[in-house]
Amino acid sequence: METSLRTEGKTEKHLKSGQAPKRGHGYIMYHGTHKTSAHAIITSGFKPSAGGTLGPGVYCSRDINKALGYPSFCSPNERVVLKLQVKVGKVKRIDAQSIHLVTSWHQNGYDTAWLPASMGRYEEDCVWDPKRLTVMGIAHCTDVNTKSALEGLMKQKEKDQAQDQQQIQCKICKKQMEETHALEKCWTCAATICPFMDRHLCRIRT
Known part of the structure; x- marks a missing residue:
């Protein structure tokens, strides 16, 4: 069963580790990135990676512990975890029966690939279209100044969008x-x- 939480008048849907997402629903997930990249994401949106475990797309996870480990090349205090609202669309579960679609799921009509947690590996998702992801907040950032700047940037973008x-x-x-x-x-x-x-x-009258 989906867990729904209300925050500031909005309903947030969270999925448990092995729970399958429902087509067309939106869920809370997390994305780990470098603090400089976080600024670009908030300003201009996500840029899909060229490849990865599940092929091209934007990677995220419902498990924040997965996101906390990214990017792997930088120190923990340079990492930022973004809280996302993800509209998953049509989802393909990647398992032993569908391993042949591990990088070609989008070409077969799916919007998101879902790799369930297994044997110590955290759950992860790959979303083809960046427009399906919306940054909702900063879930983790140890640099107080960076977190404050990013939150200010988000507020300004929301204000600009409202005016538009x-x-x-x-x-x-x-x-x-x-x-x-x-x-x-x-x-x-x-x-x-x-x-x-x-x-x-x-x-x-004339």
Whole structure:
């Protein structure tokens, strides 16, 4: 059974180690990266790796312990673990019966490959489309300054996105718009009109 937690009015779905994800659902997962790469991910999004255990894609895990070990080439205080919301889409479980699809699952119609935990190996997932992953927060960062800077960057991006999506309503034509409509005057009655009005009923009959 999926475990759901409510945080700041949002429902977060967590999967246990051996629990299969359901097609089309979104789940909380983790991605380990270098602190400089974390900045780029928050700003511009993920860039899929060219290869790996499950082939090309963006790697993440529902087990934070898996993410804590990445990247392997840097010291622990340079690592950042990002908390993600992952829309898994159509998922292919990679096991003994499907090992032939270990790197070709996407070519066979799947959005995510899931490699369950086994014999001391942590569970991991590979997502083909980076747009399926959304950074929700910083799950781990020992550098206080870096964590503060990344969280500030996330807040600013959320603010910018909210402004981009914000629409206002024209007082004349009542239609939603992103930019202010250029208003005009009726040549006959001098009433203020909008070029996007469906119809203007002139107050003066000609």
